[in-house]
Amino acid sequence: MEKIVGKLADTIAANLKYDDERRAVIRYGLYAILQIIITAVVILLVGIFTHSLLECIIVYISVALLRKSTGGAHAKTSNGCLIISIIAVSALSIISRYFTLLQYSSIICLILSPAFFMISCFIIYKLAPVGHENKPLDSPNKIKRLRKQSFITLVVYALLLTALLILSIFYERALNLAFSLGVSTLWQSLTLVKAVNE
């Protein structure tokens, strides 16, 4: 994917007579757009075929929003990244959708969802935000701003999780959605641990 993005950026920059720095910006943006579109389309298709569309949307958006401020582990290549993202989000969504087939799943979910969420909050409080050698976090103001953003996101997720758990009394599917929010938050926070250990 990087090669395609590079060629596209070269074409745009050559036609518009941009310098190297502007070409790098176009390339960076183009990569982000393509990555988001491809991942979203594949995940939505997986969601439609496995009847877990709502879970897929929740996992995809919640991981993405949280990752924007916390950072996390990174794959070595862009294609590896694409494959890992799709597999991880799909797997978490399918597990969240079908775990209710297990016996005592309601009680398990009511205990695990808040537990997962609290573990995530602790990890994020301790580690976020995590930088990368290609995108170092040097500025104290930036670190402070990203930590604040992470906590605001967590507060919104906590309210959403509570609402879904209350809603599950009347609407069984809300339990799956609450569980998907819990597992996706935990998964994203665990990528911070991996990133820090690297």
Next chain:
Amino acid sequence: MKKYLKPFLAVTAMVCSFVATTMASSACLLWYYQPEEPKSLQDR
């Protein structure tokens, strides 16, 4: 067709610059792979 190519590329460049700036203002890209951040976008 060629008449519209340049405006189309200019719009694409604007959209890409906007997305790149948005991405650079957060900690990471959405997913795993982290491409090198352009110098002009660092520390925003």
